[in-house]
Amino acid sequence: MSRPLTATIDLAALRHNYLLAKRLHGGKVLAIVKANAYGHGAVRCAQALADIADGFGVAAIEEAIQLREAGIVQPILLLEGWFEASELAQIARYDLWTALHSLWQVDELAASPLEHRFTVWAKMDSGMHRLGLHPDDFRTAVERLRASGKVRDLVAMSHFARADELDSDATPKQIARFEAATAGLNLPTSLSNSGGILAWSHAHGDWGRAGIMLYGGAGTDRVLPDWPQPVMQLDSKVISVRDLPAGEAIGYGARFVTDAPTRVGVVACGYADGYPRVVPTGTPVLVNGQRSRIIGRVSMDMMTIDLTGLDADIGTPVRLWGDGLPASEIAAAAGTIDYELFCNVKRARFDYQG
Incomplete structure (x- = not known):
């Protein structure tokens, strides 16, 4: 008889939470399954969502390859992008989408000898000060990416630092910076993490990124009639x-x-x-x-x-x-x-x- 500690994963609740995210967001939504789906099991969670998810998000290429080798064919976004130029070949081979957060990555992509045209999510630092291009550099970076011939599709993204704090003015300030820096670029956008999906509807953009809310976690203090279910x-x-x-x-x-x-x-x-x-x-x-x-x-x-x-x-x-x-x-x-x-x-x- 085995030790009795059991983690029961309710895949029906996971699907409910993803569909809730889609309904609240109104656009397309990536299911974030990085870190082994926040400890829930990335492959099994992705397989359970494969017929309804618009795509998946992971932290690094190893996580993406695991999903591809398990039969996941939907788009997979590398949320941290690549760490060295040699990874671009794997990104092409496995047909992955990639974030881009620094000018050195713009240089590496433009210089790549690969014939593959990449789907790039260009990340702006709108106030979190973790990863992201400075707002003053964003327009130039986008123009260089468009001129490089290496980009098939381009999305402008950013990440909220305090979306779970409903009484803070930090999120409106980030939204304003993002909107000012992307004005006239005619790019699809992605701003909302779980907190953004739940509480900041005017910043949903074209793509949401549902993370903790998929697993029934507390994305904000906002209480909804149909709340994410524990998984x-x-x-x-x-x-x-x-x-x-x-x-x-x-x-x-x-x-x-x-x-x-x-x-x-x-x-x-x-x-x-x-x-x-x-x-x-x-x-x-x-x-x-x-x-x-x-x-x-x-x-x-x-x-x-x-x-x-x-x-x-x-x-x-x-x-x-x-x-x-x-x-x-x-x-x-x-x-x-x-x-x-x-x-x-x-x-x-x-x-x-x-």
Whole structure:
């Protein structure tokens, strides 16, 4: 019998979330499956979306090749572009789309001996200050790309830094910079990540890029009648039970001491499985659907939970996050975001349904 930690991936919920993104955006939408589909399994997620997705987005060429070799024929965009000129041959071979974010990439593309004409998403730094051409350089870069003879299709893109903050003026400022720098270029545009799709409808452009919302994550604080559904359910079981009197320390560092007689359950999940070690006592779990809490420090392979007053014993199912317990709640307890929780899951058995 295998260790009971299971990540159940609801592919029907994934499809629902993609169609929701399409409906809210109104244009075409890339399904972002980088980082192994945010920990959900890139190949299986892409295959589940293949008949409805306008295309896919990945971080690097290795991720794109994995999808192509698994039979994905839809457009695949390299969101970070290429890292050295030798990759252009692979981009051509696998018929990939590529982002372009720097003037050196303009030079390399123009100088390429390849006969292939590329689909390029030219990225502007409209205020995030991570990747992207400076707005003052953008028009010249586009003109050079058009004159190079190496470009088949060209899209202007940027990325929001604070789209999840609905009371911030950062996103309107980024939109204004982008619109000013692209005026008159007659290019299709892509601005909206999940937060943009959910909350900034006047900036949707031609292409959206749905990431965390595909997986039921919190793209913004905006609440919709039809909200993205959780895709991953992370579940384990109680593997040991003991009754302790008041005054007993539990786990490493005696971080928790019982203040009353306590029934303690041990659950097969720890930080080596991707569950955050830093969560405090009181972080919620669902024990056979009943809300309880972690007590003491999460260790490498196990955690201890409070079973006092609950109908639970060895073998009782425990939900770490998913339906009934949003991953964002666990992330908040850990001082992080649900993206990181999903990406860190390992050693779990993955069960794809729907």
